[in-house]
Amino acid sequence: MASTNDAVTTAPQQQRHKLAESADYPRWNAELIEALRARDLLPYVMASVLEPAGDENSPARLRWRKNRLTVLLMMKRSLSTEMKSKLASAGWDSAHNRDPKKMYDMIRKVSQDEENNVLSQSLSPFGSIATMDDLEKEIELIEYEDGEEDWTSIDVPSKSPPVESIQDRIVRVTNDLRDLTAYYDIDGSASRNGRLEVFFRDELADLERQPFDSYSSQDDRVDHLLLRNYMRRARRTLELDKARDAKFAAFVEPFAAPITAWCEQRRRVESIDPKDFANSLNATEKLILQARDHISHNSSKYSKATGYRASRRVADLRSKLAETYAFYKDYDPQFDWWVTEPYKRLDAALTKTVEFLREVLVGVKPGDEDTIVGEPIGRDGLLTDLEAEMIPYAPEELLRIAEKEYAWCEAEMVKASEQLGFGDDWRAALEHVKNLYEPPGAYPAFIRSLVNEGAAYVKKHDLVSVPRVAEEAIRMTMITAAEQKVSPFFLGGTWMQMSYPTRAMAHESKLMSLRGNNRPFARATAFHEMIPGHHLQVFVGERHRHYRLPLFDTPFYVEGWALYWEMLLWDRGDFFVTPEDKIGSLFWRMHRCARILFSVRFHLGQLSAEQCVDLLVKRVGHERATAEGEVRRSLGGEYSPLYQAGYMLGALQLMGLRKEAVGKGYGRIREKDFHDRVLRANVMPIEMLRALILDKELKKDFKSEWRFYDDKL
Template sequence: MRTSLLAFFTSLFLCSIQYEIQAQTTFSSIEDAIIVYQEDSGALSRKYSVENSEQYFTRFDDFYTLWLSYLDEINFRELAHPDKVDFLLFKNDLERSLYFLQADRQRFNEVSERIPAKNGMMDFITERRSGTSLDGKEVATRFNNWHSETATLLNELEQTLKLSKQQAGLVAGIIEERREAITEAYEFYYGYDPDFTWWVEKPYAALTASLEEYEKALAQHYNQKPEDDDGSGIIGNPIGEDEIIRRLGFEMISYTPQELIDIANEQYAWTYNEMLKASRELGYGDDWKAALEYVKTTHVPAGEQPPLVKDLADEAVTFLEERDLLTIPPLAKETWRMVMLSPEWQKIAPFFLGGEVVRIAYPTNTMTHEEKMMSMRGNNPHFSKAVVHHELIPGHHLQQFMNRRYETHRRMFRTPFWTEGWALYWEFVLWEKDFPDNPEDKIGMLYWRMHRAARIVFSLNYHLGNWSPQECIDYLVDKVGHEYANAEAEVRRSFEGNYGPLYQIAYMVGAMQFYSLRQELVESGQMTEKEFHDTILQNNSIPVAMVKALLTNQELDKDFKSTWKFGDYIEGMK
């Protein structure tokens, strides 16, 4: 049992103006407190399910602030080292959650004038949650008024300034969220309460119809051809240097965006030189793009990709186990499975997606001839060999398998720098161990390594305001050798998909963190490779700076800020 915390955890009170939550549990560790926090957060999220509302923002602002105040009272020096790590993870997560909550609140306030009956609808939804007996005639009057207000806003829409694409999507989503909550509330009373049913049925139908019409109109109420459209049709939201640095801080990464771009360019330069060597070995001299073009032609016929994926997955597991590089539970090997990506999905994910279910990109009959060829060429056996293990074992499937079984309280701290970084780290390690045993396989692995370095360069330059989406597409085609459609899909999902602004840099940055730590602990003889890898997997998905703290028993203080220069190892690659 870890060192007990201060006495105030014996009786923990979380209270706001309207609510009080009391936990009568004695917490013997930060882990126990995190588990209670997760359950409390989940309970509040289910209670206040309309996230874009003043009610939600106020309640969670109180919630995060109070937990931070409790953490601030802990005597950090008295904690055991694992508790210190959990404390810092918890504090960082609370600060991040509070920051993004307040940012969401600001965005909500910027569009709130577009929301009909902003407070009235929430009052009705809240009344329903508590099962309040309602006067049907009074509710019908409210619904009728809200319908009129919605219709007025809809009629005035064309005379109002158009929103940004992001704002249009946000406010349309707010209307949808409220419409669905009103429907849920209405169905609670309808048919059960005769007075409510008799009065409200028609006003409800009119209100929801007007809300749905307004929602659809709002979703398109932005400049369809904005001045910042460079012709690619991709409209993102560059966040700027200050915001990048702030988000890197939440990831416990101390580099500036430009420093990361410089490191990525060094990674690219190393990969480029290795690509030249493989091109020469294949007989194409320094024309590496010609060699790459040849490799793309080695695709298997339509319908034969699934057996290839199975063979590549088995090959990777055998390679790892023969070299005793990590522990692979038999059940992890048994339980993964595969599905095919739809043609629609392949427009934004033209390669693999993975985890317990690996999702395969390959042509279907509904694609055009050009789409079929690009899908086959981009998923040839040598490209696929480099990423099947990334998606399955030792990558995402094994990660998820272990995350569900070890230090599960830390799952709330998950980060793509751990998840994607670990999967790409293995591409580094397997390269060194001669997993690619012919020039075609080397080109396949180097193609992806170039791609991950390029992701840092193009995504940070975009968010810094230096590059347009079209410049990012052209960069991928020129520097990595992407098919144009695949490059476009990559940029589109980076800036218009459901990815955070730092997601695309997380692959290589996280991989460099793990690789630098491996040099420190494995190559120095302090840990075996198997011990190193198993320990990482058994401590769950956390910022890699905290993985380093755990594995090295690093001295920590309450206001820890990472200064780790994990990219320094690149100097030895030159």
């Protein structure tokens, strides 16, 4: 005999707190969700789980009936007599209704309805002992029938399943997470948050059960700690995101809930009644109007960050609703007849609501594509990210590191300025360098020559392995005028993308682009983007331990590696020789210091986006247009909050690691071997890379402690 379900017991444990009045609801709901989740029953209140097909007494249908009844019983036992009476008066008929989701929704509605009148205190049929006993008897009957199911017995040799390697585990978690986020694709929805919470909790618990001492290699131990670090960060980020979402729930959730429910029903490919859908869309439009009225009278209660996040959430809901509409449109004549008109009105209302939120709460007028907005994550968010990146410094210490590095850059700028005859006025020397640009038509060939120069230099001095295909297959493209608003300089990686003025640009914009992409600036970063920088990094990373790429990607490794080469070639003394080239190199290093200053202070709430632009213009000497592009790219949501800090801090970490590995011993690693090992290790926080290359002892309770910055802060 085999049981059809071992996740549910016949006597579900009663919750600790009963629901008697609306004030009890948050605690009651949290306990119920946790209890259901522990029994794998949460889907029965998150959605109306469809009855399985097949015979009336098939194992699947018996399990479905038993699970529904168990959830009903768990909720009934957690309600006070008064609450049961309120539900009965609201129309709940427990004798005939066996849908736990409908019961859950009605409990929530009754609990949150502040206008409820005092209802009869007499015991209703819903609250009778007989009805509760009936539920228990039904469950017992199902279990009896389940137990009588005739199963064919097969003898299977006792054999433990093969142990999953840590590398296979990483690949599985990567793909499971990809599939889950593709399926639960509505950001901030209860179903997505709930499923990801369960996924990270269960995977982390299973990983913790693995015997750390059984790993035979340092790579295995590193991978274990990297995966644990990733999942811990993901759980903390999920909690922070939920807290930020809660700030706009009062005006978004009333209309988001029905939209989300319909989109999730479509995702499950459940039947949708076109008339019901049309009625819901019509009602939802009215809820949107109420939400906008609420914002108009309470705008001072919400921050720009909350408004920006809310506008993005509403835009995402609009996109998901459009996807749901397109799924049925043209394939069901009844759907088109009922739904098309209310859908178009609701779609327009959502579009206007996005504009309304941006205008009223963020301060961006409709059609304004130039104003820069962002979403600060706060000090707690920065600390969470710093812990995950294994950077044992506080945000305030990062700012002090940036200031010290900036002071070094400024002193070197003055030296180069004096060589050019501008004395200590390094800004005047910088203006001279900016005007050393390539004429129209000559820029691509010039950049290609710089790419060739960088590759030739590292091969000549035997600094790093350069595979033939990596150098041979370099491609180059131009960045459009529109894209240059976000990427005002050239970009690298798989291929080189170049910024240069286009014919249609305004005259001043042309000059700013020319000056921002001058020859000394380009020479300092062409190798940063290609070889030995990002292009080589990507090339090797796709061929060595590529399973680490999806989960462990970090700007401290990716961007740190490229800036590390700028520092190393500076220190060698034979690459940046002329004062013009030195100023070009120092401009970018100052820029990376300023990136720490503006990004960290923005997320601490100390600077606005406009003030970030001002900082780049005043302290680094950016053209205003290029400064706006940098800030827009940094704060637009495409990059993580610490991404901009990763350049300088990651490079400083790699310089410190190089000093230990190449300069101090540990087997005296050759410089070329050191660089090759860094590349072949692939992406990870630099402290983990340090443990791998220097073979540092790693324990299961590892905690980041490497204070890589030598100077006192």
